[in-house]
Amino acid sequence: MSETTIQVAEAVLAAIRNRRSVKQVRPDPVPRELIEQLLEAAVWAPNHHLTQPWRFFVLTGEARVALGEVLARDPALTPAKREAIRQKPLRAPVLIAVAVEPDPARPLLDELAAGAAAIQNMLLAAHALGLGAIWRTGRAIEDPAVKEFLGLSDRAVLPGFVYIGYPAALPEPPARRPASTCTEWIDAERAAAARDRLLATLDHSPARHD
Numbered sequence: 001m002s003e004t005t006i007q008v009a010e011a012v013l014a015a016i017r018n019r020r021s022v023k024q025v026r027p028d029p030v031p032r033e034l035i036e037q038l039l040e041a042a043v044w045a046p047n048h049h050l051t052q053p054w055r056f057f058v059l060t061g062e063a064r065v066a067l068g069e070v071l072a073r074d075p076a077l078t079p080a081k082r083e084a085i086r087q088k089p090l091r092a093p094v095l096i097a098v099a100v101e102p103d104p105a106r107p108l109l110d111e112l113a114a115g116a117a118a119i120q121n122m123l124l125a126a127h128a129l130g131l132g133a134i135w136r137t138g139r140a141i142e143d144p145a146v147k148e149f150l151g152l153s154d155r156a157v158l159p160g161f162v163y164i165g166y167p168a169a170l171p172e173p174p175a176r177r178p179a180s181t182c183t184e185w186i187d188a189e190r191a192a193a194a195r196d197r198l199l200a201t202l203d204h205s206p207a208r209h210d
């Protein structure tokens with residue numbers, strides 16, 4: 001490997017390792033060009049059959065207030081709870097709702113996975129650009145009114161919201177179990193035994209090949 005290739009590899013691996021979910025961000029606005037870079041990174045995510053099912057909705061300023069009012073619309077909630085919900089979109093200066101409009105001809109799981117990969121690209125790009133970001137889900141992603149607010153179809157799915165700003169505080173890295181504790185290397189002997197067991201018992205319905 002050339003010196004440059006090694007440096008690129010180290011930078012990519014360091015970004016993956018050092019990216020954190022940043023909850024505390026400053027209220028300062030984030031330049032539009034930086035947000036556009038995150039979105040460009042997002043669309044380079046892997047995507048089966050290149051359906052490009054992702055849709056991005058960038059909310060800043062008062063647009064976040066309107067979303068909060070939609071989320072907190074239930075009159076049955078206590079005033080305190082309503083206010084807490086209303087404030088949620090205001091936790092960062094920029095909010096990107098990431099939606100997937102799934103291609104009905106493709107497995108939903110593939111389409112959703114592409115949306116998730118797009119979000120991870122966005123998080124890594126934010127880290128690389130000195131921004132803090134966090135992927136959030138919660139009730140908002142299940143709320144049909146949110147889809148309507150964003151102009152999405154009924155079939156759309158929201159894998160999450162990405163909250164973005166300049167970091168106010170960087171969290172400690174949460175511990176991870178080493179990959180080795182959740183990995184099995186399947187050797188030829190084990191694979192052959194599993195194959196033989198399966199082929200002896202399975203019916204002969206054809207497997208899918210796409």
Ligand SMILES: Cc1cc2nc3c(=O)[nH]c(=O)nc-3n(C[C@H](O)[C@H](O)[C@H](O)COP(=O)(O)O)c2cc1C
Nearest residue numbers: 019020021022023134135136137138159160173174
């Ligand atoms: C699908 C998904 C949904 C998440 N939703 C939330 C959320 O609603 N609130 C939150 O605080 N963090 C949320 N997170 C961020 C995780 O809490 C975070 O990734 C985890 O604590 C590990 O921290 P790290 O990202 O800094 O490694 C979510 C992450 C994923 C992948």
